[in-house]
Amino acid sequence: MSVLPDPGASRAVLVGTGCYEHLEQLPAVSNNLRALQGLLCGPLSLQLPARHVTVVEDPVAAHTVVGAVRQAAAEATDTLIVYFAGHGLVDAQDQLSLALPHTEFGRVETGLPYDWLRQVLLLDSRAERHVVILDCCYSGLALGRMSARSPFADQAAVEGSFLLAAAAETRTALAPVGQTYTAFTGVLLDTLRRGIPGGPALLDLAAVYRHVRLTLEARGHPVPQARDRNSGAQVALGRNHAVFPAAPVPAVPGGDTGERPWPDPRQIRTVLGFFTALADVRVVSGLTHQAVSERSAGRLSAGTVSRLLNRSTVPSRWSTTSAYLSACGVPDAQITQWQAVWQQLRAQTPAARAANPGAAGGASEGKRARPGRLPVFRRKRGH
Known part of the structure; x- marks a missing residue:
């Protein structure tokens, strides 16, 4: 994929x-x-x-x-x-x-x-x-x-x-x-x-x-x-800007049943990546900030959507991000994946690490350890 x-x-x-x-x-x-x-x-x-x-x-x-x-x-x-x-x-x-x-x-x-x-x-x-x-x-x-x-x-x-x-x-x-x-x-x-x-x-x-x-x-x-x-x-x-963005998601809330190319939350590693992909969700949906607000059933204003997408720190509460993803039409299964990423990034914040030093394994943003990778490369030195 x-x-x-x-x-x-x-x-x-x-x-x-x-x-x-x-x-x-x-x-x-x-x-x-x-x-x-x-x-x-x-x-x-x-x-x-x-x-x-x-x-x-x-x-x-x-x-x-x-x-x-x-x-x-x-x-x-x-x-x-x-x-x-x-x-x-x-x-x-x-x-x-x-x-x-x-x-x-x-x-x-x-x-x-x-x-x-x-x-x-x-x-x-x-x-x-x-x-x-x-x-x-x-x-x-x-x-x-x-x-x-x-x-x-x-x-x-x-x-x-x-x-x-x-x-x-x-x-x-x-x-x-x-x-x-x-x-x-x-x-x-x-x-x-x-x-x-x-x-x-x-x-x-x-x-x-x-x-x-x-x-x-x-x-x-x-x-x-x-x-x-x-x-x-x-x-x-x-x-692919020759065929994108496509038509907006269906007007009925509850997730998109089509094959839209939603950003894959499993590929997110950093806070910057989180917000870049979050903004990309709206682009994929084909919706304006106002349209997202209208589809959120009053949970989000257009200003709230804008402020969410322009943040530089992970929100302390999940509810706003969840409402945004749902209003854009992201399938429920992917929203669950987004929440898992949000929890991981929250665990990496200084306050969270201070409260629970072992929770994030000491990994800093963009520098996760990947055990075993270097030995793999060394075995292929002669290739």
């Missing part, structure tokens, strides 16, 4: 190099970074807090990029997104290298070996899911060295992840002169902004990949590659 990541427990690192000393300039890369940053933080996508999206533009050294990814990998417990746009090179051993401003052809020490980032994801990440998006431009020489036994997407794959890679054949096809964005990222942005007509309610990576591939192929551009490990393709990057 497709899932939207909890924005409070997710992170994104966006890396791009457009200014080069020895390689062709890629001015569109800067636009890629700004647009993708705005999209990930905005209502059309994951609604990540600005502080959870790190932009590294024209890094002067490899350790700058690795350090940013390592920090995000240590902080994220839900989903970690790593994006790179720029030139991609392949060395004599068919290993992928990401070009930095000072990178030179034939001098491997001047680039950033992708395997360095891969090792951070394998060994240092606490995230349950990884999304790796590589918008790399290749020269003809680099493509000539790509062997059939070591395809690009296989090199870059990470266990428990989804890799979306623009393995372009020429620079011109990937970054057309005069275009605002590179070809691959431009289609990706357009897909997330406009949605996919006739597509699923949640734009998971499987659907996004198919649409981006078909679009680029129809335009005569090189087609991207993708690799899915451990259901990474089910991670959604937003809702």
Whole structure:
């Protein structure tokens, strides 16, 4: 089942190099970074807090990029997104290298070996899911060295992840002169902004990949590659705005009997995720604040609905949240799941921990321990 990541427990690192000393300039890369940053933080996508999206533009050294990814990998417990746009090179051993401003052809020490980032994801990440998006431009020489036994997407794959890679054949096809964005990222942005007509309610990576591939192929551009490990393709990057929001829920209270794509409370880990998903419930319902109030049989005013959705702390009482969910048409079974999440988050508040130190197990928001995960990664070090 497709899932939207909890924005409070997710992170994104966006890396791009457009200014080069020895390689062709890629001015569109800067636009890629700004647009993708705005999209990930905005209502059309994951609604990540600005502080959870790190932009590294024209890094002067490899350790700058690795350090940013390592920090995000240590902080994220839900989903970690790593994006790179720029030139991609392949060395004599068919290993992928990401070009930095000072990178030179034939001098491997001047680039950033992708395997360095891969090792951070394998060994240092606490995230349950990884999304790796590589918008790399290749020269003809680099493509000539790509062997059939070591395809690009296989090199870059990470266990428990989804890799979306623009393995372009020429620079011109990937970054057309005069275009605002590179070809691959431009289609990706357009897909997330406009949605996919006739597509699923949640734009998971499987659907996004198919649409981006078909679009680029129809335009005569090189087609991207993708690799899915451990259901990474089910991670959604937003809702499908081509078919959403749908019609409002039935006027009769008591829950929606249809197949609406309600936010899954079981995916909520943080207070931020709780309120983001709570606001998304109203969007899915198709109701205004006033309509929610009218459907609550007098239990909620429109102002109460607004104040609930703009809180930053978990309500001390469940009744208002319950009335809101019911008025929106959320099924009773899911309301029960929401209440369980509310209770868990309440138990994590400082006051609750002080009253009952052992109740929350000492876990802080967005940093739950997951016993056994690191040994699993270490056993796969050689993959």
